[in-house]
Amino acid sequence: MPTDSSASAGPLADLRVVEMAQLIAGPFCGQLLGDFGAEVIKLEPPGTGDPMRQWGREKPHGRSLWWPIIARNKKSVTCDLRTPEGQDLARRLVDQADIVVENLRPGTLERWGLGFDRLRETNPGLVMVRVTGFGQTGPYAPRAGYGSIGEAMGGLRHVTGDPGSPPSRTGISLGDSLAGLFAALGALAAVNGRRRTGRGQVVDSAIYEAVLAMMESLLPEWEVAGYQRERTGPVLPNVAPSNVYPAKDGEMVLIAANQDTVFKRLAAVMDHPELSTDDRYATHAARGHNMAELDELISGWTASFGVEELLARLHDGGVPAGRIYTARDMFADPHFAAREAIIRLVHPELGELPMHNVFPRLGETPGTVRALGPLLGEHNTEIYGDLLGLGEKERAALAECGVI
Known part of the structure; x- marks a missing residue:
């Protein structure tokens, strides 16, 4: 595990995370852990990487403006998890990790020999964070689940928008982000539990449940009072002004x-x-x-x-x-500036890149943004060479056959 536990490195600097996740929900969990100092090793498919490298409306120089943020503070290694060789590399990395974050459909890792029961045989203290649309159990578990579906099922979409319009979205990937946030909370709770028991466990974060957790008194309002919340636009019923x-x-x-x-x-x-x-x-x-x-x-x-x-x-x-x-207002606001809510890092192609700082703020061991989202496979030599001890020839052979 990482040994740098100094205050400047962040309160989670003694934790190593292996991220087998892509898009938003799982990687946002990894981002939060990395923001507070955890070493986050992100496994990406060779050649293509995480689709988030291409996501976002604006792409100056052909580069996503989303990727530098959601992948900040992470180390990228390429690894084809569909191959036996890639699965072996993943197991070796997990043996030296505290937390695994994944958001594949339930059963996928088990088919690859990377399920929790298999991984805990050699790393009994492992915490496996599993982020999915519907959770690891129940009749809907096998379904493909995106954040928008979780927002609808969890009740958010029905109450968002104007009364005379169809259900709306919030303009951000709120369901995914909530699931990632609860996943990070669960990961830290499980790590703390491990201090008492010596054993890790599975953290099951479902998008629809993360949304449901935000729905205030919606459930008893219906069952106890017979009232169904509806879209109310910019106001809350009976709350004025x-x-x-x-x-x-x-x-x-x-x-x-x-x-x-x-x-x-x-x-x-x-x-x-x-x-x-x-x-x-x-x-x-x-x-x-x-x-x-x-x-x-x-x-x-x-x-x-x-x-x-x-x-x-x-x-x-x-x-x-x-x-x-709007964003323009945030850049001009003196309160944002005084609290350094917006920070700037230099991207090699995009130049100075603004983004939100690390929240919440810790008085003694604050989180930091130490690096922007990495290039694909940027840390292959460091992780496979220095951490796992693979020689240059072995790494070259794995690259030649497309495993890394």
């Missing part, structure tokens, strides 16, 4: 003043303190019942100010409010 309101210059501002004390502040900022004692708006329930009327009243007030003056008044009055940011 919490909406997007217009400014005079055409910009939109989100105001969230649904708590009684905060609504009192908003009423004062609006120079109508009597609203907070009006029976129609004095309580949370009353404001929810009269949501449309209240939103119209607030919109009339906000539309009389430019966005800067409006926000200044709201912030000075202690009312939660803000613009709906």
